[in-house]
Amino acid sequence: MDANKKINFFEQVHQIVRQIPEGRVTSYGAIARALGTAGSSRMVGYAMRAAPTANPPIPAHRVVNRVGMLSGKMAFGSPTLMQQLLENEGVMIANDKVVDFKKVFWDPQLNDDEQ
DNA sequence: GTGGTGACGTATA
């Protein structure tokens, strides 16, 4: 069924986000590239918006934009919830941005062993 | 079926 393929897209994004290790974050573009939909980073963000509706819910707070800014913090119900969750995992946040984003960045295209 | 919107990213001026 063609309709299944659309659902697969969301599932793919959810699967990758679920693979993000604790204390690590990734960017929408990186996920988009891992899915082969490079350039359509917006669709990744759209899929993340459905994160709380997914089952089981996915750690969408580990996904930030290219500059490490918590662009989707508003989607958590509280503009500080995303920051709190990240800080709880050891990720420091400053001015709604990830500190040492380069260090905590996790590439979905790499294997966990590589990390 | 059509139009508008959007948790972004890249290109160009």
Place this chain on the structure above:
DNA sequence: GTATACGCCACCA
């Protein structure tokens, strides 16, 4: 280096 424009394509009205 900063500012603005455009594209990407799935979802909602």
